[in-house]
Each structure stands twice: as structure tokens, then as C-alpha cells.
Amino acid sequence: MEHFQQVEPFDYVIFGATGDLTMRKLLPALYNRLRMGQIPDDARIIGASRTELDREAYVARARDALKRFLPSDILSPELVERFLALLNYVPLDSSRQSEQWDSLTSLFTKAQPDRVRVFYFATAPQLYGSICENLHRYGLITANSRVVLEKPIGTDMATATAINDGVGQYFPEKQIYRIDHYLGKETVQNVLALRFANPLMNAAWSGEYIESVQITAVETVGVENRAAYYDTSGALRDMIQNHLLQVLCLVAMEAPDSLEADAVRNAKLAVLKALRPITDATAATETVRAQYTAGMVDGKNVPGYLEELGKPSATETYAAIRAWVDTPRWKKVPFYIRTAKRSGKKVSEIVVTFRPSATTMFGTTPARNRLVLRIQPNEGLDLRLNVKNPALDVFNLQPANLDTSIRMEGGLPFPDSYERLLLDAVRGDPVLFIRRDEVEAAWHWAEPILEAWKHDKTPMQTYSAGSYGPEQATQLLASHGDTWHEASE
Ligand code: BG6
Numbered sequence: 001m002e003h004f005q006q007v008e009p010f011d012y013v014i015f016g017a018t019g020d021l022t023m024r025k026l027l028p029a030l031y032n033r034l035r036m037g038q039i040p041d042d043a044r045i046i047g048a049s050r051t052e053l054d055r056e057a058y059v060a061r062a063r064d065a066l067k068r069f070l071p072s073d074i075l076s077p078e079l080v081e082r083f084l085a086l087l088n089y090v091p092l093d094s095s096r097q098s099e100q101w102d103s104l105t106s107l108f109t110k111a112q113p114d115r116v117r118v119f120y121f122a123t124a125p126q127l128y129g130s131i132c133e134n135l136h137r138y139g140l141i142t143a144n145s146r147v148v149l150e151k152p153i154g155t156d157m158a159t160a161t162a163i164n165d166g167v168g169q170y171f172p173e174k175q176i177y178r179i180d181h182y183l184g185k186e187t188v189q190n191v192l193a194l195r196f197a198n199p200l201m202n203a204a205w206s207g208e209y210i211e212s213v214q215i216t217a218v219e220t221v222g223v224e225n226r227a228a229y230y231d232t233s234g235a236l237r238d239m240i241q242n243h244l245l246q247v248l249c250l251v252a253m254e255a256p257d258s259l260e261a262d263a264v265r266n267a268k269l270a271v272l273k274a275l276r277p278i279t280d281a282t283a284a285t286e287t288v289r290a291q292y293t294a295g296m297v298d299g300k301n302v303p304g305y306l307e308e309l310g311k312p313s314a315t316e317t318y319a320a321i322r323a324w325v326d327t328p329r330w331k332k333v334p335f336y337i338r339t340a341k342r343s344g345k346k347v348s349e350i351v352v353t354f355r356p357s358a359t360t361m362f363g364t365t366p367a368r369n370r371l372v373l374r375i376q377p378n379e380g381l382d383l384r385l386n387v388k389n390p391a392l393d394v395f396n397l398q399p400a401n402l403d404t405s406i407r408m409e410g411g412l413p414f415p416d417s418y419e420r421l422l423l424d425a426v427r428g429d430p431v432l433f434i435r436r437d438e439v440e441a442a443w444h445w446a447e448p449i450l451e452a453w454k455h456d457k458t459p460m461q462t463y464s465a466g467s468y469g470p471e472q473a474t475q476l477l478a479s480h481g482d483t484w485h486e487a488s489e
Contacts, residue, residue, distance in 0.1 A: 004036040008116060010043050010426045011108070015094050015131055016122030017047025017058070021150065023065035025181075026122065029418040031066055031083045035074060036415075038423060039086070046088040046107060058089035071413075094123070095130040101138045108140065117145040118425050125152060126159075129166020136170045148177045148425050151242050152233065153434075156450065157443040164436050177425045178434040182217075182243035184417030186406060187375040189432070191250040191350065192259075194373070194381070201371075202255075204354065207333040211368065212482055214336045214351040215247050217375075218343035220297050222465065223317065227309050235289070235319040236453075239339040241446040245272065246434070247375075248335055251350060252325045261431040265438060272441035276324040283452030285479075286323075288461065288472045289316035292342040295465030302342065302465045314453075317341040318463060320473040321449070322480075334480055338473065342465035348375035351485040357386075367399050372485065379414060380405035 012030070014022055033039050047058055066080060088107060092100045108117075119135060121128050128149060135141050147167060154160025167176055182188050195201055204210070217239055223230040230238065249268035256263035278286050291313075293304040305317050318340040325335060354369040366386040373381050382403045389398040424432055452458060461470035468486060477483055 004033075004038050006038050006040055007043075007423055007426045009040050010116040010118060011046060011111065012044070012118045012120060012422075012426070013046045013048060013104070014120045014122060015048050015092075015127075017049045017089065018051045018053070018061065019049070019122055021122045022047070023061070024069050025416065025418045026120065026422065027062050027065050028069045029416050029422050030086075031070065031079070032074070032415060032419050033423055034083050034086075035076075035079055041082065041086075043086055044088060044107075045086045046090060046104070048090045048092045048094055048104060050091065050093050052091045053089055055087070055089045059084050059087055062087055094134060095127040097134060097137065101134060105138050105140060113142055114144050116426055116428070117142055118148060119145065120148040120150075120422075120425075122150050125150070125154065125163050128163050129169070132167050132170040141170060145171075146175050146177055146425050146428065147171050148179055148422075148433075150179055152237060153178060153242075153439045154443065155232065155237060156447050157440065160439055160443050164439065168436070173436060174430070176436070177430055178436075178439060179421055180242050180246050180432075180434055181417040181421065182246055182375075183432040183434075184419070184421040185348075185375055186414050187373055187379045187381075188247055188250065190381075190406065191247070191373065195251075196255055206329045207331045209354050210333055210352055211355045212334050212336065212353045212480070213248075213251055214338070214349075214353075214485055215244050215251070216338045216351070216485075217244060217348040218338065218340040218468075219346040220343060220466075221346075222292065222297075222302060222342045223305065223308060230317075231309055231313050231315045234315040235317055235339050235341070236321075236446060236449060240319060240321065240337055241442050242434075244337050244339060245442050245445075247350060248323065248325075248337065249438075251352075252327075252330055252335070254327075254329070259431060261429065261433075262435075264431050265435045269435070269438050269441055271325055271327075272438060272445065274325050274327045274330075275445045276326050277445065278321070278323075278449050278452070280448075280452045280455060280457050283449060283457040284459075286321060286476075287449055287452070287458050288318075288320040288470060288476055289453055289458055290318040290461035290463050290470040290472075291315070292317050292340075292465045293462045295342070295467060297342055297344070297466040304465065305341075314460065316453070316460065318461075318469050318473075320469065320476055322476055334482075336477060336482070336484070338469070338484070340463075340469055344466050344468055346377070349373060349485070350375065353482070362395060362397055364397070366397050370485075378405060 090103045154163050195205055249271045252271045253267040256267040291305045320338040323335040323337055350373040352371040356368050357366045370384040382401055385400050386397045387400040389396040461472050463470045
């Protein structure tokens with residue numbers, strides 16, 4: 001696998017090491033990178049969390065997690081042992097000062113000072129500042145240290161500022177890696193390749209040719225055991241303020257001069273700043289919010305959100321927004337963003353619908369060209385063109401789909417989005433991470449929508465679990481003569 005280059009030896013300290021994210025995503029992702037030959041055998045992964053465990057007990061949990069979350073055909077006993085040998089564990093309440101920190105610092109006393117050190121915060125974001133303060137107090141921050149911050153960076157502008165200030169007091173911005181796992185997805189990165197490496201696409205990529213863009217990320221899962229967290233968040237904070245706005249940025253941005261981190265991030269920032277504000281006055285026509293009620297998903301009866309939560313709530317599990325990017329390129333192009341829990345299926349995709357052809361020579365208006373970029377599942381793209389219907393002598397048109405799956409060599413499954421990002425932090429490449437000003441610009445746009453919702457400017461709708469959302473979301477598009485693209489089409 002010559003394209004997977006080994007990174008230099010590193011120490012990865014994961015705070016929140018017994019949590020769901022670490023077990024479900026981070027350890028399996030690191031195992032996979034070891035399997036690909038990217039992780040040297042003298043790398044160290046150090047778990048830290050409040051749970052009192054010794055190394056052996058932690059390794060046993062990690063072993064179970066690999067078994068549970070990775071397909072058995074990629075778990076070779078020899079590789080699993082090599083991976084587990086990299087693990088250490090320190091019981092530590094990381095937001096407090098205590099002698100527990102000595103166990104962590106002792107692991108570093110003999111480490112070379114310039115060895116890469118990554119601190120991954122998979123804990124509650126309100127702890128980020130105090131963990132940084134302790135990393136500083138116990139002398140753990142070096143010039144080659146990086147800190148990876150999981151979302152959510154705040155629940156509004158004020159809390160985001162507090163988190164960013166807290167971390168920024170101890171780490172300069174260039175050492176801060178705010179992760180958004182959507183940027184680790186192949187098809188999301190492919191937006192750049194598709195747009196800028198293909199003059200054909202690049203030439204047509206503006207409101208002159210594009211009529212609308214839809215960005216969808218809907219899933220079948222409900223909130224289940226995450227209800228307590230989710231109820232403080234909701235669909236807008238959980239998916240749109242971060243993941244879907246990042247996707248929108250890649251679709252809408254001007255060409256960066258290079259793939260250097262700040263060039264790309266400046267281009268994304270310009271899009272975020274050009275988003276037309278949605279206010280109390282426009283929220284009712286530009287946004288839809290809803291909660292799922294009981295229904296059927298994947299053939300099973302599932303309860304409604306309020307039943308799962310066990311109390312009344314004004315938190316949305318569905319959001320659809322018509323956004324506008326006020327730049328010359330995107331004049332008159334609505335960007336429809338939609339996300340849902342307990343949808344009929346799990347789909348993330350970008351749908352670009354082109355304006356109709358002006359030709360009258362065929363007697364009918366040809367179907368609109370449409371490009372669907374499938375982020376998941378079945379990564380790839382589908383371009384609808386018009387061709388002549390060969391069954392007829394008269395010149396009738398029929399749609400033809402150029403459907404391309406993007407596959408890994410040898411039919412291997414795509415790497416999980418965390419895999420690349422975890423090692424980008426080791427490599428010191430922040431291009432796929434979010435800069436502070438992007439987070440703030442995203443809150444600047446999202447916060448007034450949350451405010452409008454708080455003031456009930458957009459009524460809360462319902463949709464049955466397993467359906468494609470409330471009727472009002474259909475109307476949001478119908479007013480522009482559009483319909484949602486359903487992946488079943
Ligand atoms: C997370 C959200 O960031 O993204 C979850 O907190 C959501 O609620 C998940 O389920 C979706 O990610 P993916 O990669 O499965 O689309």
C-alpha cells in the first residue's frame with residue numbers, strides 16, 4: 001500500500017477514553033491505520049478517563065470494541081495484539097488538579113521533547129478549557145503538541161467563544177485542530193476534485209447554470225441513549241451548524257489558490273460570511289423544524305422522540321432550511337439543507353440541479369441535468385443527461401444516467417472518516433479541520449435561527465418515524481417549483 005505512508009512516531013492522548021466515540025470510532029480508526037502500515041510500532045496511544053481501570057482492563061475493553069465495531073475479516077489476531085500493545089491507560093479526572101496527573105506526566109519524562117504529541121478531547125466541551133489549563137500546569141504542552149477538539153464547539157456564540165478562549169489561552173491557533181468528521185468523508189473531499197479538476201464542471205458551477213443545490217444528511221437512528229445530550233442540541237446544532245455548513249462551503253466557495261490549510265479555510269470563511277441572515281422576520285418562510293412521532297423504521301416499531309425522552313421538549317429532530325449565499329456566483333440559487341433523525345433511510349448527499357435548457361428544437365423542454373454526489377452510502381456520483389430515445393424514429397429524448405461509484409483499489413471499503421483526520425493531526429496538516437473564525441461565522445448565522453425558533457416564529461411540526469419529514473418541508477421547495485431528491489428515485 002505505497003500510498004499510505006507511515007507517519008513519524010507519536011503519542012496520542014485521548015481524554016474520554018472509555019466513552020462511546022473512542023470505542024466506536026477512534027480506536028477502530030487507529031487500528032485500521034496500523035493495518036495500513038501507517039502507524040509505527042513505537043507510537044503510543046494513551047487513554048485517560050475518570051473510570052478506575054488498570055491497563056489490562058482497558059486493553060480488554062479496547063479488544064471488545066475492535067470486535068464489536070470492525071468487520072471480523074480485517075481483525076487479524078496478530079495485528080490486534082500489535083495494536084493493543086500500543087495502548088496505555090491512566091485514570092484521571094482531567095478537569096481537576098490532582099496527583100492523578102503525575103501518572104500521565106510520568107509517561108512523558110523520558111519522551112523526546114520534539115516527539116509529536118496529540119491531545120484528543122472526546123469529553124464534554126465545557127471541560128476543554130480546564131483540561132488545557134491542567135496540560136499547561138503539569139508541563140505537558142510542547143512545541144510539537146496539538147489538541148484535537150470534538151464538536152460541539154459550544155451551543156451558541158457565547159459558549160463557543162468561551163471554549164475557544166479557554167483553549168486559546170494555552171494553545172496557539174495553529175496547534176488547535178477542530179474536527180468535523182464530514183470533512184474526512186471521501187465524497188465531501190471529492191467536491192473539490194470534481195469542481196476544480198474538471199473544467200467541464202467548473203465552467204457550469206454558478207447560478208448562471210445551476211438552479212438549486214440540496215444538501216441532505218438524514219438517518220434512521222433515533223436519539224435513543226443519547227437523548228440527554230441531544231435534547232440540549234437538536235438537529236440545527238448537531239448537524240447543520242457544523243457538518244452541513246462545511247459541505248455547503250465546499251460546494252459554494254471560490255477556488256482557493258492552493259490546498260494549503262489557510263487558503264482553503266479563507267475560501268470557506270468567505271462563504272459563511274456571505275450567508276444571508278435568517279431572522280425572526282424570515283424564519284417562518286425559510287426554515288422548517290419538526291420532531292418525530294412513533295412510527296416504523298426498518299420494519300420495526302419505534303417510539304416518538306418525546307416518548308424516548310420522557311418529558312416535553314422543544315428540541316427539533318428534523319430541520320430544513322433554505323439558505324442563500326449572497327455572492328455574485330450564487331445569485332438566485334437556493335441552497336436547501338435538510339437533516340433528520342428517524343428518517344426512512346440513511347442518506348447523505350449533495351444534489352445539484354441545473355437550469356433547464358432553453359432549446360425548443362425537440363418540441364419539449366429537455367429534463368434538467370442533475371448531479372447527485374453520494375456521500376453515503378454507495379459513494380459516488382450520478383449525472384443525469386438527455387439522450388435520444390433509440391426506440392423511436394422521431395427525435396424523442398430520454399434521460400440517461402452516468403452513474404459512477406467511487407471505489408478503493410481492490411474493492412476495499414472506504415476508510416472511515418476519522419481515520420484520515422486522526423493522522424492528519426499527527427502529520428500537522430490542518431486543512432480538513434475548522435479554524436476558529438469559521439466556527440464563529442457559522443454560529444453567527446445559526447444563532448438567529450435558534451433565537452427565532454425559541455420565539456416560536458417557526459412552528460414545531462411532527463413527522464412519523466420512518467417517513468421523509470413533515471409536509472411543510474415539501475412546501476419549502478414547492479414555493480420555488482422544486483422537490484426534494486429522494487435517494488429512492
Ligand atoms: C454526529 C452527530 O456528529 O454525526 C450525530 O452528533 C449523527 O447525531 C452523526 O448521527 C452522523 O454522522 P454520519 O457520519 O453517520 O453521517
